[in-house]
Amino acid sequence: RFDLDIGAARARVPLLPPKNRAHSTRLIMMVAAPRRKGVTLAALAAVATSSSALAGRVPVPGGRGCYEINDPGACCSFTDGRNDPTYGGQDCVAAKDGMSFQGGATCQPRCWALGECNRDSSDQSAIANLTCPVAPAPAARLVLPGVSCTSIQDRGTCCQFSDGRASAPFGGQECVPTRPYTHFQGRGGMVCAPRCWAEGACAGAPDQSARMGFCRAPEVSRLPDAALSTQEDARVPVGGRLRFYIVGSSNAAWQTWPDQMHAMLRRMGYEVELPDTDIPGEAPGPVGRRVPKCMDAASYETLRTPRLGMQGWSTWGFAYESDEDCDAEGFRRIAGWKVRCMNGWACKKKWRGPIEFVPVSTLAKGVKDADVVILANFVNDGRNALYCPHDCYGDGEVPDVMQSTDITGADLRRTIQAIHKENPRMPVLVVGKYADAKHVLYVNDETLARSNAINAAVAEKVEVEPLTHFVNLTFPSGVNVFQTLNTGHANCRGDKVIASTVIDAMFKHNIIARGLRLGDEDACLARADCDALSLDCCQRSALCYVGPDGTCAGYTPGLQ
Numbered sequence: 430r431f432d433l434d435i436g437a438a439r440a441r442v443p444l445l446p447p448k449n450r451a452h453s454t455r456l457i458m459m460v461a462a463p464r465r466k467g468v469t470l471a472a473l474a475a476v477a478t479s480s481s482a483l484a485g486r487v488p489v490p491g492g493r494g495c496y497e498i499n500d501p502g503a504c505c506s507f508t509d510g511r512n513d514p515t516y517g518g519q520d521c522v523a524a525k526d527g528m529s530f531q532g533g534a535t536c537q538p539r540c541w542a543l544g545e546c547n548r549d550s551s552d553q554s555a556i557a558n559l560t561c562p563v564a565p566a567p568a569a570r571l572v573l574p575g576v577s578c579t580s581i582q583d584r585g586t587c588c589q590f591s592d593g594r595a596s597a598p599f600g601g602q603e604c605v606p607t608r609p610y611t612h613f614q615g616r617g618g619m620v621c622a623p624r625c626w627a628e629g630a631c632a633g634a635p636d637q638s639a640r641m642g643f644c645r646a647p648e649v650s651r652l653p654d655a656a657l658s659t660q661e662d663a664r665v666p667v668g669g670r671l672r673f674y675i676v677g678s679s680n681a682a683w684q685t686w687p688d689q690m691h692a693m694l695r696r697m698g699y700e701v702e703l704p705d706t707d708i709p710g711e712a713p714g715p716v717g718r719r720v721p722k723c724m725d726a727a728s729y730e731t732l733r734t735p736r737l738g739m740q741g742w743s744t745w746g747f748a749y750e751s752d753e754d755c756d757a758e759g760f761r762r763i764a765g766w767k768v769r770c771m772n773g774w775a776c777k778k779k780w781r782g783p784i785e786f787v788p789v790s791t792l793a794k795g796v797k798d799a800d801v802v803i804l805a806n807f808v809n810d811g812r813n814a815l816y817c818p819h820d821c822y823g824d825g826e827v828p829d830v831m832q833s834t835d836i837t838g839a840d841l842r843r844t845i846q847a848i849h850k851e852n853p854r855m856p857v858l859v860v861g862k863y864a865d866a867k868h869v870l871y872v873n874d875e876t877l878a879r880s881n882a883i884n885a886a887v888a889e890k891v892e893v894e895p896l897t898h899f900v901n902l903t904f905p906s907g908v909n910v911f912q913t914l915n916t917g918h919a920n921c922r923g924d925k926v927i928a929s930t931v932i933d934a935m936f937k938h939n940i941i942a943r944g945l946r947l948g949d950e951d952a953c954l955a956r957a958d959c960d961a962l963s964l965d966c967c968q969r970s971a972l973c974y975v976g977p978d979g980t981c982a983g984y985t986p987g988l989q
Contacts, residue, residue: 486520495521495541496534501558504536515546525558570603578604578621587621588644598631599623608642608730611719639722639988646731650977652696656946656964663942664856665800671699671941674706674796675736676747676844677805677860682716682738683915685723686924686931692729693928697943703735706795710784711735721912721987723921725974737792740782741774743809743821744840748847750788760823764835767823775813776821789847797851801940803931804844805860810837811883834883838890845894856896856940859887860931863902863919866911870986872904900934902927905955905971914989921987922971926954929968959983 486508494516495509501523509516519538524530530537530553539559544552576593584606594600602623612618613627614637622637629636665671671694675687694701705711713733717740739746745761745768755761755770762768773781796802811830813820818827828836845857861884867873888899903926904910910923919927929945936944947953948966956962959973959981967973967981976982 495519495536495538496532498536499534501526501535509538516541519546522557522559524556528556530556572601578602578623579615579617579619581621584620584642592623598625602626602631606642606644607640608719608722609714610717611640613637613640640719643727643730646729647727647977649695649728650979651698652945652975653964653979656968656975656979657697658936658944658946660936660939660942660944663936663939665699665941667943668698669700669942671701672703672799673801673803673935674703674799675734675803675805676792676796677736677738678742678809679738679740679915680805680808680918681736682712682740683718683720683912683918684924684927685715685720685726685729685921686919686927687736688714688729688732688734689723689725689924689928690931691732691734692725693932693945694941696728697932697945699941699943703733705733705735708737708792708795709787710737710739710782711795712738718915721914721920721989723924723987724985726987737787737806739772739784739787739806741780741809742772742806743776743813744807744837744844745770746772747787747792747806748789748840748843749786750790752786758823764839766828766832766836767826768836769821769823774809775817789844792844793847793851796848797855799855801856801858801935802848803858803860804841807837807841807859807887808862810834810840811862830879831882831886834886834890837887841887841891842894845891845897849895854896856898856935856938857894858898858900858931858934858938859891860900860927861887861902863923863927864904866917869913869916870909870911872906872908872910874906898934898938900931902930903950903954908955908971909986910971912986912989920989922984925974925984926971957983 486506492510492512494511495504495507498504498507498521504521504523507521509519509521511517516538519540521536522539522542524535529535530542531551538546540546541550542553542557542559544550570591571589572591572593574593575595577599578587578590578592581587581590581604587604587606590604592599592602592604602625604621605624605627607613607620612620613622614635623631625631626634627637627641629638659667673690675681681687691701691703705713713735714730716738737747745763752770759770760767761770769776771778771781772786773779810833814828814830814833822828841859848855848857862880864880865873865876867875884899884901891897892899904919904923908922910919910926912918912920929947932941932945933947935941945968946965948963948969950969953962953966953969954971956966956970957972959967959970962970962973962981964975964981967975972984973981974984
């Protein structure tokens with residue numbers, strides 16, 4: 430447990446394992462609001478119940494005791510919040526229906542209900558509901574009188590409240606959270622604000638829709654039959670359970686294509702199940718930086734899509750068990766080249782991140798129950814050879830970009846072989862590098878031949894492994910497909926192309942029985958006349974998508 434102070438309030442908060450803290454725990458904000466029994470506490474209790482089972486109970490806010498909660502259903506969500514060695518941290522237990530404890534309370538610490546706290550308590554276990562269930566989340570927004578949305582410091586909690594101020598324009602406004610890795614402009618790095626303020630519709634505030642997140646995913650809008658293809662004898666049947674896992678670098682950390690894949694597959698009728706694993710560095714979504722907010726972001730930003738997105742890493746960061754085979758200078762031989770063992774961009778520790786390396790056996794064990802593994806982690810091999818060769822290679826021998834594909838091939842094959850050792854039937858898709866960017870937003874046609882040559886060389890080297898297929902990516906020329914947020918990385922349009930192309934490869938290689946119907950690449954990829962397109966051409970286009978109503982609509986680069 431650790432002590433948490435916010436304003437004048439204090440509570441003891443149970444500390445969860447590190448993996449669960451950031452994404453599973455919803456700490457309830459401690460507010461210095463007027464004490465109003467049965468209003469503030471019962472409302473907050475309902476918020477606590479909205480978090481996952483991993484999060485468990487939370488302390489009664491403000492250092493208060495279980496006895497102050499007058500809603501038996503809410504009682505079950507809390508531990509006693511007092512800083513007291515007798516009561517503090519005790520589970521709150523509710524009285525049975527229609528009953529109350531001695532003194533009239535309907536909620537008390539467990540030890541008090543059992544008569545085990547001190548000599549002043551008597552056994553009231555006949556009254557206590559010791560197995561009380563956690564109450565469901567409230568259907569309506571809750572209000573804490575006098576408490577503003579901007580006082581809430583937790584995104585999950587934010588979604589349960591409306592602004593409690595009495596005056597316009599903020600009073601009664603829904604509280605809306607920021608998206609991950611950002612905050613609203615203003616003092617103190619706010620992660621929660623009234624909706625009208627976040628949208629720039631009140632108090633002269635600027636429009637911050639690009640930073641505004643989502644509280645829940647909308648109902649899945651299934652794709653029309655005309656947008657889908659089917660086949661027999663695939664690994665995952667139509668409507669079946671499907672699990673994929675992506676291993677990438679910053680292309681999986683600062684982009685949304687893994688999340689778009691998740692949403693697309695749900696729209697195709699699959700029951701997508703993506704459990705967490707024990708792979709070091711795994712993240713449930715984009716990590717480290719804000720990403721563009723796509724038109725369909727609501728369909729995936731509240732979903733968990735576990736993946737590896739190791740910014741700046743090269744293939745050797747995922748292909749070895751440890752650094753024990755590295756020499757005294759920190760190098761190992763790969764495909765005849767002396768390669769620095771350090772992970773991170775330019776093979777420098779300062780850009781590595783907190784994870785030193787990902788043992789290949791741990792990666793293989795983590796993905797062994799997936800239906801397909803997608804490797805998109807070789808782009809930095811060639812970039813290191815181009816831009817910082819002397820940082821990553823030793824003995825004065827520096828491979829050129831095409832020679833670096835020998836290193837890529839050797840490392841990818843080690844990773845694939847480790848995966849197949851755990852599951853010999855595992856399909857592996859190796860995703861090619863996409864085009865370089867020019868003038869920030871557009872495909873660099875001048876280096877396209879080099880990119881294609883790199884992809885062809887890598888494909889030849891990895892497709893000797895069983896059940897391994899290379900996936901080429903094509904971006905349209907003269908179209909805005911790259912970010913301004915994270916330069917050189919695909920924006921929403923580019924990510925849509927990647928997601929749909931990978932799903933198409935899953936269909937072509939009999940991994941899934943239902944796939945996307947995609948139009949001809951040459952005829953459709955750059956089309957912008959979305960209203961006039963057939964659904965198959967719409968899905969192929971980088972500038973269009975099939976909207977929730979089943980018709981073709983324009984698709985923007987995303988809010989950045």
